[in-house]
Amino acid sequence: xxxxFIGSHITDYTAGAWVTLRFGxxxxxxxxxxxxxxxxxxxxxxxxxxxxxxxxxxxxxxxxLLVQLFFLYAxxxxxxxxxxxxxxxxxxxxxxxxxxxxxxxxxxxESVDKSQRExxxxxxxxxxxxxxxxxxxxxxxxxVPALFANVIFLIKETSMxxxxxxxxxxxxxxxxRTSGGHTVEVLFxxxxxxxxxxLPVSLAATLTERRLRxxxxxxxxxx
Amino acid sequence: MEPILRVKDxxxxxxxxxxxxxxxxxxxxxxxxxxxxxxGCGKSTLLRCINGLERIDRGEILLRDRRIxxxxxxxxxxxxxxxxxFQSYDLFPHMKVMDNLxxxxxxALKRSREETEAExxxxxxxxxxxxxxxxxxxxxxxxxxxxxxLVRAMLMHPELLLLDEITAALDPEMVSEVxxxxxxxxxxxxTMAIVTHEMRFAExxxxxxxxxxxxxxxxxxxxxxxxxxPRTERARQFLQSFTYASARKKExxxxxxxxxxKIR
Numbered sequence: 129x130x131x132x133f134i135g136s137h138i139t140d141y142t143a144g145a146w147v148t149l150r151f152g153x154x155x156x157x158x159x160x161x162x163x164x165x166x167x168x169x170x171x172x173x174x175x176x177x178x179x180x181x182x183x184x185x186x187x188x189x190x191x192x193l194l195v196q197l198f199f200l201y202a203x204x205x206x207x208x209x210x211x212x213x214x215x216x217x218x219x220x221x222x223x224x225x226x227x228x229x230x231x232x233x234x235x236x237x238e239s240v241d242k243s244q245r246e247x248x249x250x251x252x253x254x255x256x257x258x259x260x261x262x263x264x265x266x267x268x269x270x271x272v273p274a275l276f277a278n279v280i281f282l283i284k285e286t287s288m289x290x291x292x293x294x295x296x297x298x299x300x301x302x303x304x305r306t307s308g309g310h311t312v313e314v315l316f317x318x319x320x321x322x323x324x325x326x327l328p329v330s331l332a333a334t335l336t337e338r339r340l341r342x343x344x345x346x347x348x349x350x351x
Numbered sequence: 352m353e354p355i356l357r358v359k360d361x362x363x364x365x366x367x368x369x370x371x372x373x374x375x376x377x378x379x380x381x382x383x384x385x386x387x388x389x390x391g392c393g394k395s396t397l398l399r400c401i402n403g404l405e406r407i408d409r410g411e412i413l414l415r416d417r418r419i420x421x422x423x424x425x426x427x428x429x430x431x432x433x434x435x436x437f438q439s440y441d442l443f444p445h446m447k448v449m450d451n452l453x454x455x456x457x458x459a460l461k462r463s464r465e466e467t468e469a470e471x472x473x474x475x476x477x478x479x480x481x482x483x484x485x486x487x488x489x490x491x492x493x494x495x496x497x498x499x500x501l502v503r504a505m506l507m508h509p510e511l512l513l514l515d516e517i518t519a520a521l522d523p524e525m526v527s528e529v530x531x532x533x534x535x536x537x538x539x540x541x542t543m544a545i546v547t548h549e550m551r552f553a554e555x556x557x558x559x560x561x562x563x564x565x566x567x568x569x570x571x572x573x574x575x576x577x578x579x580x581p582r583t584e585r586a587r588q589f590l591q592s593f594t595y596a597s598a599r600k601k602e603x604x605x606x607x608x609x610x611x612x613k614i615r
Contacts, residue, residue, distance in 0.1 A: 241439075241441075243437060243439055243441045244441060244443065246404055246437075246441070247437070247441035247442075247443070248443075249404065249426075249427070249430060250402060250404075250430055250433075250434070250435040250504075251430070251431075251454060251455035251459055251503070251504075251507065252427045252428070252430040252431030252432075252455060252459035252460070252507065253427060253454070253455065253458060253459050254427050254459075255427075257458050257459065261443075261454055261458065262443055262454075265445050266443075266444065266445055269445070
């Protein structure tokens with residue numbers, strides 16, 4: 129292992145990690161919002177919207193991110209819509225992530241007993257109040273593991289951003305590798321960089337899950 | 352006097368199967384109406400239609416002069432006036448008892464927290480649960496949960512309270528602690544429609560008994576006449592199903608016959 133090479137390129141990797149993290153997080157946040165909206169449309173069977181949400185989810189889940197990014201970056205300009213690489217990156221990741229987040233939220237909402245919703249309705253709560261105070265807190269407790277898994281999955285999917293010529297971690301490594309030798313060092317640092325980014329997320333997931341378990345609401349869960 | 356609730360010839364079916372086949376009733380202020388009948392007769396569905404949890408196919412439900420069809424956009428405004436308690440308590444498991452109680456009054460009715468909290472504490476102590484205000488629902492017994500659920504509904508100051516088999520999931524020794532609360536409410540003049548299988552309680556609390564059978568009200572009357580001398584054969588049979596012949600008496604009567612006592 130050529131430690132000198134690693135030391136001299138560490139700044140390239142921190143720059144790449146910043147791109148990965150920044151656009152990964154934008155995508156994750158937008159995915160959470162889009163996912164929640166789609167999930168609510170389906171859960172409350174909102175006419176028209178529920179079908180649109182369902183169709184979108186199947187389309188997004190069953191096509192690779194690479195294809196979605198190509199479509200945004202190379203396809204859309206043909207019909208006159210030109211987006212920056214960064215915009216394509218965030219839109220593409222959100223398109224993919226929204227579908228996965230929606231399903232994670234839905235698994236949480238479906239696990240909340242229907243009678244909870246009715247109990248909220250019987251108290252005269254509006255639908256929004258019922259969602260906010262009664263349904264979502266309980267749904268999130270169940271959905272948290274799946275939501276965190278999606279966050280990690282989406283941040284890893286940012287490695288596709290290299291096709292948009294963005295200098296994310298993957299592209300930094302690719303560039304270094306093709307510019308001569310040091311393949312082992314380049315890949316070692318790449319793996320290490322993703323680990324440094326994602327291990328804290330995994331840890332946060334474990335801690336949140338444990339907290340929720342000990343907070344135990346007592347429904348479908350033995351304490 | 353104008354009735355609080357008027358139900359006129361309502362029909363409701365699920366997947367083509369008629370559950371309510373023309374039910375009409377009126378409930379006056381301060382009146383306690385008990386609805387009994389065999390399971391599947393439509394009594395729970397009737398309650399659920401009254402506060403719009405189910406849409407009716409035909410007919411009309413009026414709370415004072417407000418129509419309830421289950422379709423209204425502002426259904427929550429009507430529901431604020433109708434309390435409902437279910438068999439399965441349905442406390443919110445992620446909230447302490449006090450937060451369960453305050454949610455409706457503070458969010459739906461926008462009442463002040465302090466004022467509601469004082470009232471909630473007072474009602475909790477009346478049902479013997481003052482020390483449970485900060486407990487999570489899962490630490491309570493079934494009977495305690497159901498008393499909390501009753502307080503939660505009452506804190507909305509409903510004009511009408513619907514109770515749907517509220518003791519059906521309870522261990523027998525907890526039934527009376529819940530029903531005594533209901534009897535207190537009745538004495539205070541709360542207007543209620545109660546579905547129950549507790550016949551002694553029904554007799555004690557009812558101003559009027561409705562016997563439902565196969566989606567219609569088959570018999571209606573005061574509790575004394577109804578429980579002593581039901582007019583319809585079907586109601587008589589139903590009431591008989593709550594009494595048992597003594598097994599030992601049967602043994603004695605059979606002992607004369609040769610071959611009795613053997614398992615057939």
